[in-house]
Amino acid sequence: MANGSIPRILMLGAAPETRGEIAAVVDAYRASGLFARWPLHYVVSDSEGGVLERARQGLTAAREVLGTMASIGRIALHVHAEAYGSFWRHAGFVLAGAAARCPVLLQLHGGDFERFYDDSSAETRRIICFVLERAACVVVACESQRSWIASVARNARAVCVPNPAIAPSGPQQDRRENLVLFLDRLTGAKGVFDVLGAVAAVRDSVPDLTLVCAGGGDRAAVARVAEKLGIADAVKFTGAVGPSGKRALLESAAVFVLPSYRDALPISLLEAMAAGVPVIASPVGAISDAIVDGVSGFLVAPGDLGTLSRTLHKVLFDPALAARIGAAARESARRRYAPEKVLPRIEELYASLAVQPARAAAPPVRGIDLKKAA
Numbered sequence: 001m002a003n004g005s006i007p008r009i010l011m012l013g014a015a016p017e018t019r020g021e022i023a024a025v026v027d028a029y030r031a032s033g034l035f036a037r038w039p040l041h042y043v044v045s046d047s048e049g050g051v052l053e054r055a056r057q058g059l060t061a062a063r064e065v066l067g068t069m070a071s072i073g074r075i076a077l078h079v080h081a082e083a084y085g086s087f088w089r090h091a092g093f094v095l096a097g098a099a100a101r102c103p104v105l106l107q108l109h110g111g112d113f114e115r116f117y118d119d120s121s122a123e124t125r126r127i128i129c130f131v132l133e134r135a136a137c138v139v140v141a142c143e144s145q146r147s148w149i150a151s152v153a154r155n156a157r158a159v160c161v162p163n164p165a166i167a168p169s170g171p172q173q174d175r176r177e178n179l180v181l182f183l184d185r186l187t188g189a190k191g192v193f194d195v196l197g198a199v200a201a202v203r204d205s206v207p208d209l210t211l212v213c214a215g216g217g218d219r220a221a222v223a224r225v226a227e228k229l230g231i232a233d234a235v236k237f238t239g240a241v242g243p244s245g246k247r248a249l250l251e252s253a254a255v256f257v258l259p260s261y262r263d264a265l266p267i268s269l270l271e272a273m274a275a276g277v278p279v280i281a282s283p284v285g286a287i288s289d290a291i292v293d294g295v296s297g298f299l300v301a302p303g304d305l306g307t308l309s310r311t312l313h314k315v316l317f318d319p320a321l322a323a324r325i326g327a328a329a330r331e332s333a334r335r336r337y338a339p340e341k342v343l344p345r346i347e348e349l350y351a352s353l354a355v356q357p358a359r360a361a362a363p364p365v366r367g368i369d370l371k372k373a374a
Helices: 021-031 051-072 085-099 113-118 122-134 143-152 192-202 219-229 243-252 267-274 305-317 319-337 339-352
Strands: 009-014 040-046 076-081 104-108 137-140 158-160 179-183 210-214 235-237 255-258 279-281
Touching: 009 021, 009 051, 021 040, 021 076, 021 243, 021 267, 021 339, 040 051, 040 085, 051 085, 076 085, 085 104, 085 122, 104 122, 113 122, 113 143, 122 143, 137 143, 137 339, 143 158, 179 192, 179 243, 179 267, 192 210, 192 219, 192 305, 210 243, 219 235, 243 267, 255 267, 255 305, 267 279, 267 319, 279 305, 305 319, 319 339
Parallel strands: 009 040, 009 076, 076 104, 104 137, 137 158, 179 210, 179 255, 210 235, 255 279
Antiparallel strands: none
16 A cells, blocks of 8 residues: 555445435446445445434444544545535534544535525534535535635635436336426425426326426425316325436436526436436526536526426427437436546545555546645
8 A cells, every 4th residue: 555545435425225416426426336446435324314313323424434543544534415404414524534634525415505504693604614624625516516615615625526427228218208207305496386387387288297296395385286286186296216216217207397496416407317308497506507408408597487388398299309308418418427427536536635546457547636626
């Protein structure tokens, strides 16, 4: 082992096959060989249970991290966190790693960090910034998030690394002609109520239309609005789905709709593109960088129900257009967000922390200057 090199990386995040972006990203990392190429060990640090279950999982993870530090010495940590509770549950790992002189990659997921910060008190904001600045590097999915971190935590070193999207393998399944897929949290900020309005507007023209709402959130509120709009029989709920359930839904969807009011670059959207599903989304965060309107998807301003309804109608009634848009989306995702395009950036960061690849035959990576990347 090279002098001063770090022998192991502990990656911390959600349990496999759970809902949310973190599990999907880690699943893509694993499927793409990142764990085989680097000395990575995954530690489940969060769960979908209640407060006591989350606390128990956090304590179990803390024991494993501290035990590894005690037995091996200096290691690296790759910590995945979302806003609000997830951030606080993982902040201790960032601070403990920094205190032990173990470099930490803090990878932030979701598009709620700015709101999380704005909703916090001045003292809490200082703590958030302190945590961000203790990480060796903060990894975000889009440039707007990197710029925001630079504006609130000037000493934080942030880089933009998009989430990877894996295209389905094998032959494409037959899509259900009139299945509309909403795949995210069931909240107004994600635009689910606008999707209900658009489905109601086109329902008369497409009597067998089905809207599948896959995700956690306020299912009761969505069901009430669907009932009020007269489309309750057309709306199906799956609850939150893990990576394999998500892939099954994307294989059968005719169109993916996510008219968010705020977002970063949702992995569900990239996965829909990689699966060749035509996408209708809002130009928020980095979504407008991922989609060329009318070419690889459709962009509709948040809250523009009229345009959303007309676009949904157009996609459902023009199979040739839907096929063309889906094919362009798949090609765009392959060129820009395929794991072989994205993972080298993560591997550059690992190398910059003095971690050695697990295999001598691992492909070489270029070091990245974190100061320049900040």
